[in-house]
Amino acid sequence: MRITxxxxxxxxxxxxxxxxxxxxxxEVSPAWNLNTHRSKATGIRSSESxxxxxxxxxxxxxxxxxxxxxxxxxxxxxxxxxxxxxxLIGSNRYGSIHLPLFLNYKLSGGWVxxxxxxxxxxxxxxxxxxxxxxxxxxxxxxxxxxxxxxxxLMERDNGVFEFGAxxxxxxxxxxxxxxxxxxxxxxxxxxxxxxxxxYLWNR
Numbered sequence: 001m002r003i004t005x006x007x008x009x010x011x012x013x014x015x016x017x018x019x020x021x022x023x024x025x026x027e028v029s030p031a032w033n034l035n036t037h038r039s040k041a042t043g044i045r046s047s048e049s050x051x052x053x054x055x056x057x058x059x060x061x062x063x064x065x066x067x068x069x070x071x072x073x074x075x076x077x078x079x080x081x082x083x084x085x086x087x088l089i090g091s092n093r094y095g096s097i098h099l100p101l102f103l104n105y106k107l108s109g110g111w112v113x114x115x116x117x118x119x120x121x122x123x124x125x126x127x128x129x130x131x132x133x134x135x136x137x138x139x140x141x142x143x144x145x146x147x148x149x150x151x152x153l154m155e156r157d158n159g160v161f162e163f164g165a166x167x168x169x170x171x172x173x174x175x176x177x178x179x180x181x182x183x184x185x186x187x188x189x190x191x192x193x194x195x196x197x198x199y200l201w202n203r
Contacts, residue, residue: 022202024200026058027197027198028053028054028196033049052078058070058162058199060104070116071100072100076096079091089129092127092128101119112150114164114166118144118147149167150164159199161198166195169191170190
């Protein structure tokens with residue numbers, strides 16, 4: 001409900017920034033994550049809820065009036081906590097270098113459609129239960145994904161602000177082959193990102 005309200009608020013006071021060329025900026029985007037599971041024995045599906053964020057440098061290239069290519073380089077953090085009576089008893093935590101590769105297409109009403117994919121290289125993988133244990137050998141550290149979303153662009157002060165949301169589905173199994181977990185169920189990540197980017201440089 002809050003996200004819907006924010007979308008309406010920003011949309012009512014924004015317009016699409018229409019300029020060909022490069023835009024370079026900063027990004028601090030929070031995320032809600034699901035670690036989705038499917039039992040190989042029963043087919044029953046379940047999931048774990050998590051949280052995270054992207055911090056980095058976005059790059060957008062408007063190569064036509066209505067089309068742009070978006071990329072950049074981010075640090076992404078994801079955590080899936082296990083709590084009992086509001087007490088943290090365990091957590092799986094992942095840190096990665098994130099490379100998005102998206103096409104942007106201008107829609108009517110000031111909105112931009114986003115579609116494409118990207119890849120994460122997970123270099124920090126830790127299981128925590130009072131102390132941290134490195135689990136990188138058990139993880140598929142390269143995590144490609146497909147994604148789609150919408151955003152709007154608006155001029156603010158001396159830059160351009162981008163606000164929106166996108167969903168990403170990491171279609172590769174999280175756990176590496178040979179890990180006992182893989183024998184019992186699949187585990188794949190679904191992320192919903194709140195896009196907050198500010199482009200400081202336009203050329």
